[in-house]
Amino acid sequence: MSEAVRIGLLGSGTVGGALRKLLVERGAAIEAACGRPIRVSGILRRSEGDFDSILNDSDLIVELIGGVDDARRYVLEALGQGRHVVTANKQLVARHGDELFDAARAAGVQLRYEAAVAGAIPVVRLLQEALAATEITKVAGIVNGTTNFILTEMARTRASYADALARAQQLGFAEADPTEDVNGADAAAKMAILARLAFHSPVNLADVSYEGIERVVAADIAYGAELGLTLKLLGVAERVGDALSVRVFPCFLYPGHPLAPLPGAFNAITVESPEITEITISGPGAGGIETASAVLGDILSIVSGSAPVPAPRGRIEISNHVESSYYLHLEVADVPGVLAAVATVLGRSGISVKSVVQRGLGDDARMEMVMHSAPETAFAAALAELADLDFMRSRPRAIRVLEEEFVS
Amino acid sequence: MSEAVRIGLLGSGTVGGALRKLLVERGAAIEAACGRPIRVSGILRRSEGDFDSILNDSDLIVELIGGVDDARRYVLEALGQGRHVVTANKQLVARHGDELFDAARAAGVQLRYEAAVAGAIPVVRLLQEALAATEITKVAGIVNGTTNFILTEMARTRASYADALARAQQLGFAEADPTEDVNGADAAAKMAILARLAFHSPVNLADVSYEGIERVVAADIAYGAELGLTLKLLGVAERVGDALSVRVFPCFLYPGHPLAPLPGAFNAITVESPEITEITISGPGAGGIETASAVLGDILSIVSGSAPVPAPRGRIEISNHVESSYYLHLEVADVPGVLAAVATVLGRSGISVKSVVQRGLGDDARMEMVMHSAPETAFAAALAELADLDFMRSRPRAIRVLEEEFVS
Numbered sequence: 001m002s003e004a005v006r007i008g009l010l011g012s013g014t015v016g017g018a019l020r021k022l023l024v025e026r027g028a029a030i031e032a033a034c035g036r037p038i039r040v041s042g043i044l045r046r047s048e049g050d051f052d053s054i055l056n057d058s059d060l061i062v063e064l065i066g067g068v069d070d071a072r073r074y075v076l077e078a079l080g081q082g083r084h085v086v087t088a089n090k091q092l093v094a095r096h097g098d099e100l101f102d103a104a105r106a107a108g109v110q111l112r113y114e115a116a117v118a119g120a121i122p123v124v125r126l127l128q129e130a131l132a133a134t135e136i137t138k139v140a141g142i143v144n145g146t147t148n149f150i151l152t153e154m155a156r157t158r159a160s161y162a163d164a165l166a167r168a169q170q171l172g173f174a175e176a177d178p179t180e181d182v183n184g185a186d187a188a189a190k191m192a193i194l195a196r197l198a199f200h201s202p203v204n205l206a207d208v209s210y211e212g213i214e215r216v217v218a219a220d221i222a223y224g225a226e227l228g229l230t231l232k233l234l235g236v237a238e239r240v241g242d243a244l245s246v247r248v249f250p251c252f253l254y255p256g257h258p259l260a261p262l263p264g265a266f267n268a269i270t271v272e273s274p275e276i277t278e279i280t281i282s283g284p285g286a287g288g289i290e291t292a293s294a295v296l297g298d299i300l301s302i303v304s305g306s307a308p309v310p311a312p313r314g315r316i317e318i319s320n321h322v323e324s325s326y327y328l329h330l331e332v333a334d335v336p337g338v339l340a341a342v343a344t345v346l347g348r349s350g351i352s353v354k355s356v357v358q359r360g361l362g363d364d365a366r367m368e369m370v371m372h373s374a375p376e377t378a379f380a381a382a383l384a385e386l387a388d389l390d391f392m393r394s395r396p397r398a399i400r401v402l403e404e405e406f407v408s
Numbered sequence: 409m410s411e412a413v414r415i416g417l418l419g420s421g422t423v424g425g426a427l428r429k430l431l432v433e434r435g436a437a438i439e440a441a442c443g444r445p446i447r448v449s450g451i452l453r454r455s456e457g458d459f460d461s462i463l464n465d466s467d468l469i470v471e472l473i474g475g476v477d478d479a480r481r482y483v484l485e486a487l488g489q490g491r492h493v494v495t496a497n498k499q500l501v502a503r504h505g506d507e508l509f510d511a512a513r514a515a516g517v518q519l520r521y522e523a524a525v526a527g528a529i530p531v532v533r534l535l536q537e538a539l540a541a542t543e544i545t546k547v548a549g550i551v552n553g554t555t556n557f558i559l560t561e562m563a564r565t566r567a568s569y570a571d572a573l574a575r576a577q578q579l580g581f582a583e584a585d586p587t588e589d590v591n592g593a594d595a596a597a598k599m600a601i602l603a604r605l606a607f608h609s610p611v612n613l614a615d616v617s618y619e620g621i622e623r624v625v626a627a628d629i630a631y632g633a634e635l636g637l638t639l640k641l642l643g644v645a646e647r648v649g650d651a652l653s654v655r656v657f658p659c660f661l662y663p664g665h666p667l668a669p670l671p672g673a674f675n676a677i678t679v680e681s682p683e684i685t686e687i688t689i690s691g692p693g694a695g696g697i698e699t700a701s702a703v704l705g706d707i708l709s710i711v712s713g714s715a716p717v718p719a720p721r722g723r724i725e726i727s728n729h730v731e732s733s734y735y736l737h738l739e740v741a742d743v744p745g746v747l748a749a750v751a752t753v754l755g756r757s758g759i760s761v762k763s764v765v766q767r768g769l770g771d772d773a774r775m776e777m778v779m780h781s782a783p784e785t786a787f788a789a790a791l792a793e794l795a796d797l798d799f800m801r802s803r804p805r806a807i808r809v810l811e812e813e814f815v816s
Contacts, residue, residue, distance in 0.1 A: 022683070026541045032608065032721050033540040114538070120684040122538035129537075129712075130522070130530035130705045132441040133434045200440065258690065261669050275430070275701040276528040276691060282666065283687035293683040297538045304537075305713060313440050 005034075005303050006041035008058030008083075010051070010074055011065035015088060015115075016043070018292035019062065030296070034303040044074075055081060060302060062295060063087040072096050079103040079111065086298040088115035088291050094189035094205040097196055112298035117190045118143055118267040120290035121283040122297065127197040131271065131279075136198040138238040138272040140402075143190040145265035145285025146181035147213050147233040149173040151250075152264050155221050155231065161214065173265050184210035184248040187235045195237035195246045198271065200313040203237075203246060207318045210248035220329055220397060223368045224252050227355070229327070229401065230260045243319030252327055252401040325354070325373045325403040328383075333391040334365035341389060342367065349382035350374055363393075373403050413442075413711050414449035416466030416491075418459075418482055419473035423496060423523075424451070426700035427470070438704075442711040452482075463489060468710060470703060471495040480504050487511040487519065494706040496523035496699050502597035502613040505604055520706035525598045526551055526675040528698035529691040530705065535605040539679065539687075544606040546646040546680040548810075551598040553673035553693025554589035555621050555641040557581040559658075560672050563629050563639065569622065581673050592618035592656040595643045603645035603654045606679065608721040611645075611654060615726045618656035628737055628805060631776045632660050635763070637735070637809065638668045651727030660735055660809040733762070733781045733811040736791075741799040742773035749797060750775065757790035758782055771801075781811050 007023075009016055023030065023038055031037045042054035044065070051074055055061065061078040063085060065071055071092045078085050080103060087093065093100065093113050104111035114124045118141070127136070142148050146168060153164040165182065168174035180186045188210040195203040213233050221231050229252035237246040253260040258280040262268045268282030284290050332338045339358065346353060351374040358367050371379070379398070386396050415431075417424055431438065431446055439445045450462035452473070459482060463469065469486040471493060473479055479500045486493050488511060495501065501508065501521050512519040522532045526549070535544070550556050554576060561572040573590065576582035588594045596618040603611040621641050629639050637660035645654040661668040666688040670676045676690030692698050740746045747766065754761060759782040766775050779787070787806070794804050 022541075026543065029543070029608075029721070030541045121687055122534060125533065125538050126530060129709060130533050130702075132708045133430075133438045133704055134701060135434065135437070200437075256671070263664070275697050277698070279529055279689065279691035281687065281689045284685045289683050290685070293542060294538075296541055300540045301537060304540075313437070 002036040004037045004039045005060060005299075006058045007038060007299065008042045008044075008054040008061045008078075009040050010044045010054075010061065010063045010071075012043050012045045013064065014288035015291045015295070016064045018288040019064070019295055022289075022292050022296050026296075030300065034300050036303060038299060038303065051077070055083065058083060060084045060086065060299065062299070063089055063092075064295070068092055068095060072100075075100060075111075076103055079107050079109055082107050082109055084110045084112075084302045086112045086295055086302070088113070088295055090116040090186070090189045090193060091205075094192040097193070097204060098202050110302050112302060113193070114298050115286070115291045115294035117193050118269060119284055119286035120293045121267055121269070121281050122294070123194065123269045123281055124197060125297075126271065126279070126281060127194065131273070131276070134273045134275050136271055136273045138236065139194050139198045139269060140259065140272075141191070141194065141235045141267070141269035142232050142259055142262055143194075143235050143267055143269065144181055144187040144233060145267055146174045146178060147187070148262065148267070149265045150182070151213060151216070151221070151231050151233065154216070154218050155225065158218050158222060160218050161216055182214055183212035184233065187233060187248045191235035191237055191246050191248055194235070194269070195244065198237060199239075199244055199316055201244060201316040203244070203318070208246045208248065209320055211250065213250050216250055216399075217397060220327070220399060223329065224327060224399070227370065228255050229253065230255070231399065232259060232262070234259070234402070240319050240322055242317070244316045245319055245322045247320070247322075249400055252399055254402070257402060320376075322376055323373045324376050324379065325401040326371045326379055327399045327401050328369040328371065329397040330367045330369070330386065331393040332365050332367060333393060334362050335391060338391055339367070341391070342369075342386060345385045345389070346371070346382050349378045349385075351379060351382055370401055410444040412445045412447045413468060413707075414466045415446060415707065416450050416452075416462040416469045416486075417448050418452045418462075418469065418471045418479075420451050420453045421472065422696035423699045423703065424472045426696040427472070427703055430697075430700050430704050434704075438708065442708050444711060446707060446711065459485070463491065466491060468492045468494065468707065470707070471497055471500075472703070476500055476503060480508075483508060483519075484511055487515050487517055490515050490517055492518045492520075492710045494520045494703055494710065496521070496703055498524040498594070498597045498601060499613075502600040505601070505612060506610050518710050520710060521601070522706050523694075523699045523702035525601050526677060527692055527694040528701045529675055529677070529689050530702070531602065531677045531689055532605060533705075534679065534687070534689060535602065539681070539684070542681045542683050544679055544681045546644065547602050547606045547677060548667065548680075549599070549602065549643045549675070549677035550640050550667055550670055551602075551643050551675055551677065552589055552595040552641060553675055554582045554586060555595070556670065556675070557673045558590070559621060559624070559629070559639050559641065562624070562626050563633065566626050566630060568626055569624055590622050591620035592641065595641060595656045599643035599645055599654050599656055602643070602677070603652065606645060607647075607652055607724055609652060609724040611652070611726070616654045616656065617728055619658065621658050624658055625805060628735070628807060631737065632735060632807070635778065636663050637661065638663070639807065640667060640670070642667070642810070648727050648730055650725070652724045653727055653730045655728070655730075657808055660807055662810070665810060728784075730784055731781045732784050732787065733809040734779045734787055735807045735809050736777045736779065737805040738775045738777070738794065739801040740773050740775060741801060742770050743799055746799055747775070749799070750794060753793050753797070754779070754790050757786045757793075759787060759790055778809055
């Protein structure tokens, strides 16, 4: 029997526990897959263990403590000492990617982080290995299970955002403090990581602009459904001319879009390029066992001796000058000339209307419109102008619509 | 600049041409990804080139000539001479996998074949690397784009099988001789490859039982649609007790199934395991550029130095003693007692009825039924007995229905 690979495990929470269980239960398969047994040689717990001696006794460090500062210090130290590192820490990779990858390259060791994005779905491997030389034009994903659960629930039951969130918390799909999930920050960190991989550019969390789902109104989901549209919190990283746009925002999808049918707490990512048209990969979001399974896959790849850390290919500028199509909900006074006034404002800003439905009478009169694609700045200006029109009964509500052609 | 990796290319058809184009166009990205440039050092064409001298001048052989006998000889020779090999040849891998993988292991070289299954969709990599130590229970896939196009077309337009096939041929989604696609043989070869990977057992083409779509009737697709069911040609490899079942068959899917919405010529594969619940990966099936892109991904992985060929973990027996749920269409005489007679036959065979709809009158009287799961042998026996009942106006038509629980 070959000598065991020694794992130094930082953190002993749910994922750490699931990983240790997998290492035991799947021991024979692991040894068959990589030719050597793998054992945990040391565990750093909150209250016990000494990092230096754990590092000293390990061939590979698995970082599962979370947080940023301590995790960064440990990972840099491990890389500097020539240890391969596997981490599930999206905030760490999204905020300190440049520094960490430089350190890994300098030491000639691997830094793997499949578990940091979309749980057991091997999207990091897809981008880094299978599509390494593919000219990717766009990565779009549902990378936060909590918000997808809430939006699915709102669509299914017509529940308010607050009620759907409460139900998600009850069922364990949302944290007691759901802020980072619902405001888009969690998805933004994941999109920073995916954008870096897809475009070989040092994208960091600060480069990602994001909006959350806190202000989504159940009625708009229902109106969208009448038009065949499904609302998702989408992360999009795409080429915009010579620049790169990386954003997270709630967005309506047409029924043909591969991400539209994704249910509940699932995650999915679509990668587009001229060579592959589009590849979509979907599965459960992060849970203890799924995350541990992704960590184990990374460990096996390192032990099997796969690819070194690729160097970035130069920085691509970030630009937010993008075009989008919008859904627009206007609550208006039931008086003649309203549509003409709205259309005039939009037309002046160069925004053309794709469809408009007028509904209700009197105090319930409203319009639901879908626009063709136009610069977001132009749309924002038109929206401000619309809000000031004296027949508006409330603030206009706008939601992006992904305008795309689909293969079918 | 590091020394170039020399590719000996066997075959100069569509995929070979697309690969050479990609190697030139994506040269900078390729060198960035794997640290060395890659160039084609020799091409074996039908009418020109000498295999021995091409082999002599290459570090890596890419086999794209297709067919089995010559391809097998060349690949074995290349592996024996210590060359890594990339092939897109599903028949070769499905028929001679044992011999080829043994040769690669003996020589300590890699044999990669991502392009042999599902074009640019990296399902081989998913199973072999990301899920290497995962206990997979089932792999289900739509792995033939021609049949998915035909079935989608039949559902969309209510066209007959013959008309939909003609349209597929017209649009380039079916060959002039579509036999291997429509009879399930092509999908069977791919499922043999996937089953070998997922279950680490030496599964060969002869182990796969398959049925095609040639006898599918448009009316059944429409009846299925009324029940919310979509017809797909499905490949399924799954654990059945201690054995393994690997089959290809037309099958109705419920709307929640991740493969149900897959349109046109797309391919998709769902992998199930307790650790990951299910991961689905989808994209375009095999086209020249997609296949070349998958070949390029394999070349890059080899040059980057990734995993050796894993050894099989012992043979798992193949069993066809599986249970299935069925849709059943019966054209019957419009006389009293028909349902009772049918139900009696089914009940005697231990098959319970999930739903039944009686339609039409007189010469158009018919029944559409969906059964609960039961052994296929029991159902076949019941079907033979039903066919002999004197009120049957035609042969019963049966189609499997995938009976599953879904996360949502």
